[in-house]
Amino acid sequence: MSRPLLALALLTAAMASLFAALLFGTFPISVLQLLDGIFFPTPGVVHDVIWQLRVPRALAAFACGGLLALSGVLLQVLLRNALADPYILGVSSGASLGALTALTLGAGAALMNTAALAGAIAAIVIVFSLSFRRGDWNAYRVLLTGVVLSAGLSALISLTLVMAPQGQVKGMLFWLMGDLSYAGDPLAAWLILAVLTTLGITQATRLDLLGLGELKAQALGVAVTPLQLGIFFSAALATVAAVLLGGAIGFVGLLIPHAIRLLGVANHRALLPLAVLLGGAFLTLADTLARILLAPQQLPVGVLTALLGVPAMLVLLGRRR
Amino acid sequence: MLHCDGITLSVPGRVLCRNLTLTVEPGQMWAVLGVNGSGKTTLIHALSGLARCDHGAVLLNGSTLESGDSRQRAREIGVLLQQEEPNFWGSVLEYVLLGRFPHMQSWFGWGREDEKAALAALAEVGMTGLAQRRYATLSGGERQRARIAQILAQGPRLYLLDEPLQHLDLRHQTAALALFQQLAVERDKAVMMVLHDTLWPGRFCSHALLIHDDGTARAGPAREVLDRAVLERLYGCPLREFVQGAGRYFLPDV
Numbered sequence: 337m338s339r340p341l342l343a344l345a346l347l348t349a350a351m352a353s354l355f356a357a358l359l360f361g362t363f364p365i366s367v368l369q370l371l372d373g374i375f376f377p378t379p380g381v382v383h384d385v386i387w388q389l390r391v392p393r394a395l396a397a398f399a400c401g402g403l404l405a406l407s408g409v410l411l412q413v414l415l416r417n418a419l420a421d422p423y424i425l426g427v428s429s430g431a432s433l434g435a436l437t438a439l440t441l442g443a444g445a446a447l448m449n450t451a452a453l454a455g456a457i458a459a460i461v462i463v464f465s466l467s468f469r470r471g472d473w474n475a476y477r478v479l480l481t482g483v484v485l486s487a488g489l490s491a492l493i494s495l496t497l498v499m500a501p502q503g504q505v506k507g508m509l510f511w512l513m514g515d516l517s518y519a520g521d522p523l524a525a526w527l528i529l530a531v532l533t534t535l536g537i538t539q540a541t542r543l544d545l546l547g548l549g550e551l552k553a554q555a556l557g558v559a560v561t562p563l564q565l566g567i568f569f570s571a572a573l574a575t576v577a578a579v580l581l582g583g584a585i586g587f588v589g590l591l592i593p594h595a596i597r598l599l600g601v602a603n604h605r606a607l608l609p610l611a612v613l614l615g616g617a618f619l620t621l622a623d624t625l626a627r628i629l630l631a632p633q634q635l636p637v638g639v640l641t642a643l644l645g646v647p648a649m650l651v652l653l654g655r656r657r
Numbered sequence: 658m659l660h661c662d663g664i665t666l667s668v669p670g671r672v673l674c675r676n677l678t679l680t681v682e683p684g685q686m687w688a689v690l691g692v693n694g695s696g697k698t699t700l701i702h703a704l705s706g707l708a709r710c711d712h713g714a715v716l717l718n719g720s721t722l723e724s725g726d727s728r729q730r731a732r733e734i735g736v737l738l739q740q741e742e743p744n745f746w747g748s749v750l751e752y753v754l755l756g757r758f759p760h761m762q763s764w765f766g767w768g769r770e771d772e773k774a775a776l777a778a779l780a781e782v783g784m785t786g787l788a789q790r791r792y793a794t795l796s797g798g799e800r801q802r803a804r805i806a807q808i809l810a811q812g813p814r815l816y817l818l819d820e821p822l823q824h825l826d827l828r829h830q831t832a833a834l835a836l837f838q839q840l841a842v843e844r845d846k847a848v849m850m851v852l853h854d855t856l857w858p859g860r861f862c863s864h865a866l867l868i869h870d871d872g873t874a875r876a877g878p879a880r881e882v883l884d885r886a887v888l889e890r891l892y893g894c895p896l897r898e899f900v901q902g903a904g905r906y907f908l909p910d911v
Binding site: 416537538541542544545547548549551552554555556557558559597602603605 | 702705707726727728729730731732735736738741742744745746747751755756758759761764765766811
């Protein structure tokens with residue numbers, strides 16, 4: 337597929353996914369009612385369902401997916417490892433542990449988010465200070481530190497789950513699998529997504545060069561260490577913003593970048609924005625399904641991302657010669 | 658143009674070359690010879706600013722390599738590394754275009770100049786027809802030619818080439834050497850390359866640097882430095898010398 341055509345297809349998919357997210361749900365709304373509600377807002381139940389429930393939820397899902405895909409692209413080039421995903425820095429485990437601890441202590445939603453943020457930041461600080469010493473950066477050490485820290489945090493998370501009162505376990509599992517039901521105002525996430533995507537596009541050639549190795553990038557005139565620091569903190573910021581919206585939603589950050597690469601786009605100037613579009617569209621679609629499949633019961637969106645993404649990915653992989 | 662003043666290089670646990678003084682000028686084509694592990698690659702890295710010297714300094718046009726902008730340095734010095742990350746997802750043309758990074762004008766993409774330089778570089782290594790191929794599908798020799806094209810697109814004034822002939826067949830070895838010689842002689846560039854083959858230096862190079870195992874080095878015009886007895890001592894291997902036309906060729910006498 338040619339690149340402009342692919343961009344157009346993904347843009348259409350993004351619009352369609354947002355439209356579907358507004359259209360479908362427990363409360364039936366027809367296409368006409370939806371168009372009416374969007375373009376000629378008049379107070380009423382339909383208006384409230386669209387503007388106060390579905391629009392924030394759809395926007396949160398889209399931003400969350402976009403941020404995870406962006407973070408995945410950045411970490412895969414920083415660590416030069418195809419298996420790197422947003423959670424490799426221990427961000428999600430740190431956030432999960434924070435949130436779960438707050439839940440166990442009976443904290444409300446606001447305090448839970450603060451605890452999650454604190455946990456995520458603590459994880460980032462630990463990984464960073466252990467892997468970046470004496471100004472000497474080693475991708476291998478970042479990777480191992482992140483994996484080891486995540487393993488330790490996972491053990492603590494399991495412990496918290498076992499010790500938690502019976503009634504709270506289900507809410508905890510939703511957080512751990514990723515769930516957008518309690519997503520807050522997505523405005524901050526959208527701002528972060530817009531800024532980081534733009535920044536990433538301006539630095540795209542440097543990212544391409546870093547993919548060829550640190551020495552090669554340096555030989556061609558890239559200031560490698562500042563670039564790596566920038567990537568590390570951008571990826572961390574994107575991941576934290578995504579985790580605070582939707583918990584630890586898996587799969588998106590790891591596989592969306594690969595899906596775009598398998599569609600034939602490799603350079604970061606195109607890869608970054610296309611991955612953001614596909615990640616956003618994919619998560620919006622998955623979240624819509626999570627809301628309606630067993631309505632009125634909601635499913636954790638993390639289950640849907642895997643159930644939808646795995647077959648799609650296998651088809652893409654098989655298609656490639 | 659490039660001057661190193663009494664530099665000493667080492668890798669952990671081993672001193673590679675001691676107190677090396679050397680000046681490379683435009684129009685010169687240098688061969689760097691030495692046995693495995695004698696420090697040829699480390700020297701290339703030090704001369705290009707990718708590695709630090711233990712003592713002494715490398716001066717480019719009178720100023721140290723650390724001073725100044727790194728992109729500016731990459732417009733002056735190009736390095737063909739011996740090894741690099743083998744996974745590149747894009748096309749051959751996209752790969753060669755990356756060599757234009759030091760000249761890049763815009764944040765949002767390559768300019769017409771960059772595309773022209775990349776296509777011209779691909780033509781010089783005879784790979785015009787492969788421009789749209791995926792880099793990952795190239796053979797080892799084709800990849801090496803694409804890497805040579807990338808440094809040609811970069812267009813520095815000093816070419817530091819670490820084993821530029823690896824993976825190339827005989828025809829492409831001679832073509833590459835002729836290309837480098839043309840860079841030095843006709844376009845007034847400085848070329849320095851690590852070679853493993855005693856066939857070529859006496860035919861194509863104006864100067865040679867021999868790095869001995871004990872850390873001493875000998876640098877100078879090729880016809881003075883390239884001596885059968887010296888090379889035999891360098892490689893620890895008996896050699897035969899043939900003189901034919903413009904070239905002096907050394908072959909293992911086994």
